[in-house]
Amino acid sequence: MIQALLFDVFGTVVDWRSGISKDFELISKKYGLKKNSKQFADDWRAEYQPSMEKVRSGKREFVKLDILHDENLKNISNNYGLDILSNEDWDWLVKSWHRLPGWKDSSKGLLRLKSKFIVASQSNGNIELILNMSKNSKLYWDMILGSEVVGYYKPQPEAYLVACEKVGLNPNECMMVAAHNSDLSSARRVGLKTAFVLRSHEHGVNQKSDLKPSESWDYVANDFFDLADKLGCEKEVTLNGI
Amino acid sequence: MIQALLFDVFGTVVDWRSGISKDFELISKKYGLKKNSKQFADDWRAEYQPSMEKVRSGKREFVKLDILHDENLKNISNNYGLDILSNEDWDWLVKSWHRLPGWKDSSKGLLRLKSKFIVASQSNGNIELILNMSKNSKLYWDMILGSEVVGYYKPQPEAYLVACEKVGLNPNECMMVAAHNSDLSSARRVGLKTAFVLRSHEHGVNQKSDLKPSESWDYVANDFFDLADKLGCEKEVTLNGI
Numbered sequence: 001m002i003q004a005l006l007f008d009v010f011g012t013v014v015d016w017r018s019g020i021s022k023d024f025e026l027i028s029k030k031y032g033l034k035k036n037s038k039q040f041a042d043d044w045r046a047e048y049q050p051s052m053e054k055v056r057s058g059k060r061e062f063v064k065l066d067i068l069h070d071e072n073l074k075n076i077s078n079n080y081g082l083d084i085l086s087n088e089d090w091d092w093l094v095k096s097w098h099r100l101p102g103w104k105d106s107s108k109g110l111l112r113l114k115s116k117f118i119v120a121s122q123s124n125g126n127i128e129l130i131l132n133m134s135k136n137s138k139l140y141w142d143m144i145l146g147s148e149v150v151g152y153y154k155p156q157p158e159a160y161l162v163a164c165e166k167v168g169l170n171p172n173e174c175m176m177v178a179a180h181n182s183d184l185s186s187a188r189r190v191g192l193k194t195a196f197v198l199r200s201h202e203h204g205v206n207q208k209s210d211l212k213p214s215e216s217w218d219y220v221a222n223d224f225f226d227l228a229d230k231l232g233c234e235k236e237v238t239l240n241g242i
Numbered sequence: 243m244i245q246a247l248l249f250d251v252f253g254t255v256v257d258w259r260s261g262i263s264k265d266f267e268l269i270s271k272k273y274g275l276k277k278n279s280k281q282f283a284d285d286w287r288a289e290y291q292p293s294m295e296k297v298r299s300g301k302r303e304f305v306k307l308d309i310l311h312d313e314n315l316k317n318i319s320n321n322y323g324l325d326i327l328s329n330e331d332w333d334w335l336v337k338s339w340h341r342l343p344g345w346k347d348s349s350k351g352l353l354r355l356k357s358k359f360i361v362a363s364q365s366n367g368n369i370e371l372i373l374n375m376s377k378n379s380k381l382y383w384d385m386i387l388g389s390e391v392v393g394y395y396k397p398q399p400e401a402y403l404v405a406c407e408k409v410g411l412n413p414n415e416c417m418m419v420a421a422h423n424s425d426l427s428s429a430r431r432v433g434l435k436t437a438f439v440l441r442s443h444e445h446g447v448n449q450k451s452d453l454k455p456s457e458s459w460d461y462v463a464n465d466f467f468d469l470a471d472k473l474g475c476e477k478e479v480t481l482n483g484i
């Protein structure tokens with residue numbers, strides 16, 4: 001019945017907090033900044049939902065996430081002394097999201113899932129961002145969908161429904177895979193199947209949210225290997241006879 | 243300098259004439275039809291450019307290729323006695339384009355090229371079509387671009403330029419790979435690099451067109467292996483350490 005898996009990316013497939021902190025530390029070293037890098041990542045990420053909300057509510061035309069990341073960094077740049085960055089370093093930092101590392105099971109887990117299902121990213125990230133990240137972190141999708149292809153930001157219902165339409169499947173033939181209960185809830189509301197994957201360190205060791213499923217999702221897994229096992233995928237990944 | 247390879251698909255990566263003929267033969271057997279299957283493939287394909295031209299010229303809103311394939315099949319269906327097909331068989335035949343086989347070097351050749359470059363399809367096929375074909379025929383793209391993502395049909399200049407923009411690169415950082423001189427000519431006109439790959443049997447053993455480069459393309463190759471060699475890619479494909 002399920003033919004395609006649609007993945008949330010930030011937090012579910014990649015560890016944005018570690019990636020952003022690491023790049024901020026490199027910039028801090030270069031410019032002698034002394035701020036907490038984890039707090040920086042959290043503060044930048046905190047601008048994420050409000051910035052998309054302007055697009056979702058129709059107050060603003062659709063713009064891609066790279067542009068919102070740039071604007072959001074400007075919003076917090078005073079607090080972190082980033083106004084002294086060269087244009088080149090600023091752009092490099094904005095593109096930190098293009099270089100986020102996968103969780104340790106992400107590359108191989110996606111390949112295992114890919115042997116049985118269509119695997120597609122369905123993120124709020126734009127094509128270039130997800131493409132570069134995927135090349136860097138060896139995430140081998142069948143298709144990069146997401147906000148720029150479907151024209152909507154999650155959790156708008158169209159973000160899920162247009163994604164299903166693009167791959168030519170009914171919503172109940174697609175399963176949203178996410179570490180966030182709210183994302184799954186929105187996907188279920190429009191008819192998709194749902195899989196919760198626990199990412200207990202997305203927000204660091206003291207994480208309080210999304211430590212367990214808030215509804216009876218179709219699948220609940222500890223990581224992508226566990227999900228692949230539960231979905232009956234091959235244990236080993238191969239080049240599929242090529 | 244070159245960071246992404248954008249591929250024409252029908253004829254360059256997959257052998258549409260053999261695939262369509264084969265499926266028509268299965269239908270012919272079931273319904274006792276007696277027509278030439280290669281001629282059928284050629285006739286259906288002959289409707290392709292005129293049907294897109296209505297969209298390119300602005301006479302018609304953008305529609306995806308699956309819809310044009312359905313309409314084009316209706317145009318020739320009388321000549322081939324296809325009016326007796328059940329709805330299910332008709333739809334199966336329309337989707338023959340979703341099941342086209344790759345040339346013998348396509349799967350492995352793309353993987354070799356992928357180890358060094360972003361490889362993306364830039365076809366007039368819609369997402370679902372290219373996605374299903376790629377799953378069937380083991381074509382592992384980094385990204386499926388194409389008409390439905392960029393909103394234009396080749397050879398409109400925007401078809402090439404928007405594709406480059408989506409992957410965040412300048413036109414001269416992208417190379418169009420095609421077996422058709424006309425496609426490369428249009429890509430070059432807007433600044434892309436060009437690679438001609440010889441597919442001398444796309445139109446059968448008596449093919450007259452595209453048997454040699456019509457301009458001094460940046461690369462000329464006999465197949466994807468030859469192109470991978472000329473671009474300095476690894477000889478063997480691996481799972482890249484996963």
